[in-house]
Amino acid sequence: MTASAPTTHAAVHAAGVWKIFNEGLANEVTALQDVSVEVADGEFISLIGPSGCGKSTLLRCIADLTHATRGDIKVAGLSAADAREQQKYGMAFQQAALFDWRTVRRNVELPLELQGWDKAKRGERAMELLEMVQLADFADHRPWELSGGMQQRVAIARSLAVDPPLLLMDEPFGALDEMTRERMQNELLRIRKETGKSIIFVTHSIPEAVYLSDRVVVMSPRPGRITDVVPINLGERNEDTREAEVFFAGVTAVREALRGHTSGGGVRARVGEV
Amino acid sequence: MSDSSHVGVTTQAPTAPKRPASTVGRRARRGLVSFLWALGGVALTILMWELVKWLGSVMTLPFDTSDSAMPHVWTMLAGFTQPEVRGSDTTVFQAVVSATLYSLLVAMGGFIIGVSVGLLLAIVMQRFAFMERGLLPFVIASQTVPLIALAPLITGLGNKISIGSFQWGTTQSVMFIAAYLAFFPLSVGALRGLKAPTSTALELMRSYAATPRQTLWKLRFPASIPYLIPAMKVSAAAAVVGTVVAEISTGVRGGIGRLIVEYAREATSQPAKVYVAVFGAIVLGLLAAGLVTLLDVYLTRNLPKERQA
Numbered sequence A: 001m002t003a004s005a006p007t008t009h010a011a012v013h014a015a016g017v018w019k020i021f022n023e024g025l026a027n028e029v030t031a032l033q034d035v036s037v038e039v040a041d042g043e044f045i046s047l048i049g050p051s052g053c054g055k056s057t058l059l060r061c062i063a064d065l066t067h068a069t070r071g072d073i074k075v076a077g078l079s080a081a082d083a084r085e086q087q088k089y090g091m092a093f094q095q096a097a098l099f100d101w102r103t104v105r106r107n108v109e110l111p112l113e114l115q116g117w118d119k120a121k122r123g124e125r126a127m128e129l130l131e132m133v134q135l136a137d138f139a140d141h142r143p144w145e146l147s148g149g150m151q152q153r154v155a156i157a158r159s160l161a162v163d164p165p166l167l168l169m170d171e172p173f174g175a176l177d178e179m180t181r182e183r184m185q186n187e188l189l190r191i192r193k194e195t196g197k198s199i200i201f202v203t204h205s206i207p208e209a210v211y212l213s214d215r216v217v218v219m220s221p222r223p224g225r226i227t228d229v230v231p232i233n234l235g236e237r238n239e240d241t242r243e244a245e246v247f248f249a250g251v252t253a254v255r256e257a258l259r260g261h262t263s264g265g266g267v268r269a270r271v272g273e274v
Numbered sequence B: 001m002s003d004s005s006h007v008g009v010t011t012q013a014p015t016a017p018k019r020p021a022s023t024v025g026r027r028a029r030r031g032l033v034s035f036l037w038a039l040g041g042v043a044l045t046i047l048m049w050e051l052v053k054w055l056g057s058v059m060t061l062p063f064d065t066s067d068s069a070m071p072h073v074w075t076m077l078a079g080f081t082q083p084e085v086r087g088s089d090t091t092v093f094q095a096v097v098s099a100t101l102y103s104l105l106v107a108m109g110g111f112i113i114g115v116s117v118g119l120l121l122a123i124v125m126q127r128f129a130f131m132e133r134g135l136l137p138f139v140i141a142s143q144t145v146p147l148i149a150l151a152p153l154i155t156g157l158g159n160k161i162s163i164g165s166f167q168w169g170t171t172q173s174v175m176f177i178a179a180y181l182a183f184f185p186l187s188v189g190a191l192r193g194l195k196a197p198t199s200t201a202l203e204l205m206r207s208y209a210a211t212p213r214q215t216l217w218k219l220r221f222p223a224s225i226p227y228l229i230p231a232m233k234v235s236a237a238a239a240v241v242g243t244v245v246a247e248i249s250t251g252v253r254g255g256i257g258r259l260i261v262e263y264a265r266e267a268t269s270q271p272a273k274v275y276v277a278v279f280g281a282i283v284l285g286l287l288a289a290g291l292v293t294l295l296d297v298y299l300t301r302n303l304p305k306e307r308q309a
Helices: A055-062 A080-085 A104-114 A119-132 A148-159 A178-195 A206-212 A245-259 A268-273 B023-058 B073-081 B092-127 B129-142 B147-158 B170-194 B199-207 B212-250 B256-265 B271-299
Strands: A012-021 A029-039 A044-048 A070-075 A089-092 A166-170 A198-203 A215-220 A225-231
Touching: A012 A055, A029 A055, A029 A225, A044 A055, A044 A206, A055 A070, A055 A166, A055 A198, A070 A080, A089 A148, A089 B199, A104 A119, A104 A148, A104 B212, A119 A148, A148 A178, A178 A206, A198 A206, A206 A245, A215 A245, A225 A245, B023 B073, B073 B092, B073 B271, B092 B129, B092 B170, B092 B212, B092 B256, B092 B271, B129 B170, B147 B170, B147 B212, B170 B212, B199 B212, B212 B256, B212 B271, B256 B271
Parallel strands: A044 A198, A044 A215, A089 A166, A166 A198
Antiparallel strands: A012 A029, A012 A070, A215 A225
16 A cells, blocks of 8 residues: 655545445455545545445544544645544535524524634534524524525534634435525635635435536446546636536536446446546 | 525535524413413313302202312412411411422422432443343332332431531432432433434434444433433432322421321311312422423424424
């Protein structure tokens, strides 16, 4: 394994990452096999693939929510554990996971509270973020009074609270209807533009991955590995982007990349190709 | 609903709907309705009692409905105004009230100790899996010991305790037994509650590099409230029953348990008097339940209705 330290601080640097559950046991599962990916500063990367391809596992390894069995992961030049301790990333999940007993504002304040910010400062910061996700009017409401899309916007505001350079998003729009979903995608791109965050975005929607990303990382299951990386060049996204030729070309490219490794048998035998 | 200051904002910034202002008023009305239902229930019970008595006078029932076994409700009520013992100034009513208050205080003491210990055990068991494996069997086994066996044991051991000016008395024994019964439902309920947070919520806390203590206070404890409230209700009932039974088996004076025994001795001459003491015990239970309900309303004020216990 050639896991030399990165010379420049990429937002995320993962080299030769393996994740094996129950290693050495009868029910051993290789969730990630020799996965390497580099995310540049300010880059938007999507991880796409069918269920069980390890895209969430990879994200969780980067977030230090689980430990990679082997391999090297650096976030902003730090080990994954140090990056988590120093709050170098913000995380958003498919479930907004807002706390029922807190108001919307106090949900956004939570990470700041844990970092020991004083009350006035964290209230100010929370309101600033709620302005950004256009929910300032709902600051004193309870999460359960909000729609699914609004809850997810609060979750995004919360993930930005400590102003981390990196956002890790695990199918954040997966539970939303198509219309809300497209609106949220535009919101996310706007927030990205305003804040300059690097983003790793897990999804299993091809159009979503294409619309949002600079690069789409295509993964394949059993064992989970990267099979292709599709660069997307849509330029500035606008109303027409979703109907543009270049968008469909990107969708087709990703779809083919996905199909190329899921059709036909003998996946195991072809591992070496990649 | 229409808030003029927000009109004209784009669809992306929906206006906050006005919260219904009268949730308190609605709650009060609901409370009044359920109070009336409860009153109706009491009236129905009295009616049934008198009906059975009347039936007993016109036909043969398989049980005794005479005044000595089933006194009239008004005889029971009249019993309240009689002097406690012949020629004394205090009425039975006063005696029952003071006994009920005494028992309530002891039960509350037992409840508070029981809840504290139960919560502490739950926290320790949640935090350390080996503690759960090691402690839980003892926690469960503790409840299989019959109270009758426990009471003399605790009194015997307790009486040897004397720290400075503090001397363990029978009241302490009664409180201990109440706490002993109260801690169990709470620790089991609290343990479930502390484990209630979803894995996503727990991972979120981990992503924030939250310490175990922060996770306990900011996530696990608030998330356990809907489990804690029913557990507290059971604990409060257990503390009351524990107090009354322990008062009887340790023979401590001043409480409602002792009063029931004393009045039962006079059952042949004054059959209504036993029921008077039982009323005290019922009021005691209701007071305890009411106090926990107040706590419930306070603790769940911020939760959606379906999550309120």
